[in-house]
Amino acid sequence: MSLLENINKDKLPEHIAIIMDGNGRWAKLKGNKRIFGHKNGVAGVKNSSEACAELGVKYLTLYAFSTENWNRPKLEVNALMELLVSTIHSETKTLIKNDIKLNAIGQISELPEKAQRELQDAINATSNCKRLTLTLALSYSSKVEILNAVKRIATEVKLNKLDVNDISDNLFSSYLNTYNLPDPDLMIRTSGEQRISNFLLWQLAYSELYFTETLWPDFSKEDLYKAIITYQSRERRFGKTSEQILK
Ligand code: IPE
Ligand code: IPE
Ligand code: MG
DSSP: OOTGGGSOGGGOOSEEEEEOOOHHHHHHHTTOOHHHHHHHHHHHHHHHHHHHHHHTOOEEEEEEEEGGGGGSOHHHHHHHHHHHHHHHHHHHHHHHHTTEEEEEESOGGGSOHHHHHHHHHHHHHTTTOOSEEEEEEEEEOHHHHHHHHHHHHHHHHHTTSSOGGGOOHHHHHTTSTTTTSOOOSEEEEOTTOOOOTTSOTTTTTTOEEEEOOOOGGGOOHHHHHHHHHHHHHSOOOTTSOHHHHHO
16 A cells, blocks of 8 residues: 555644754765755655645645754855745745645744745735645744744733733734644654754644654655654544543
8 A cells, every 4th residue: 555545534634844954964965065955955845735735734834944044154044045035936836726825934024125025925926825824934933933922912911901811822822923823733853853943832732743864855745644644643642541532
């Protein structure tokens, strides 16, 4: 049986989040510069988003650039920003064809203006797409996202617009960049690293975590199928006992 046939379509994760890692090492293994790895990383983005759209996964969130990544050499940062602009530009038509809606989280105003414009154009052009919501985390820091939510909530409490007793899990979530997304069911990180690197700290509270040695430019549809099959073999207990879940 093929991997695809092993996927239970009734138990799909609704939201998959991916830390796309290993582009630099992939390029080095090929005797090339880091940016060559980033360019080839676009294949992983296409494979994972197409596979999600085909399967019926409703949300895919990709960690593309962290606030910490601004500390990389200027040459690499500039090349990444240029790659973002050219990829969005060339892929918007395919997104529309595949009925994929583009979304972005993070400190978007920190991106070069050209990248902001290109991103906004693609978001507008795909706003009516329905099959999959593809969210790019750009200049993203989960700690900054949480602190910004805390500041807005504190201000509203101070102005008597919000009662302290109304600050709940749901209310807090509604102040995050991800207010319109369900929490991820499955979080994948490629390249063998096993850490969260400031990604969706609040939203990953009960996600299943999956780590693979595959480097991001090599990430294929089959790699995504494997992650989903592993996810489907897990028992999500949310604090309850196994007996309660199986009842
Ligand atoms: C992930 O690959 C892409 C970004 C973080 C922008 P890396 O560039 O981190 O690749 P490695 O981890 O150095 O191999
Ligand atoms: C995390 O990858 C950020 C993205 C994938 C965009 P890094 O490669 O920057 O993470 P660390 O620094 O190794 O944790
Ligand atoms: Mg890395």
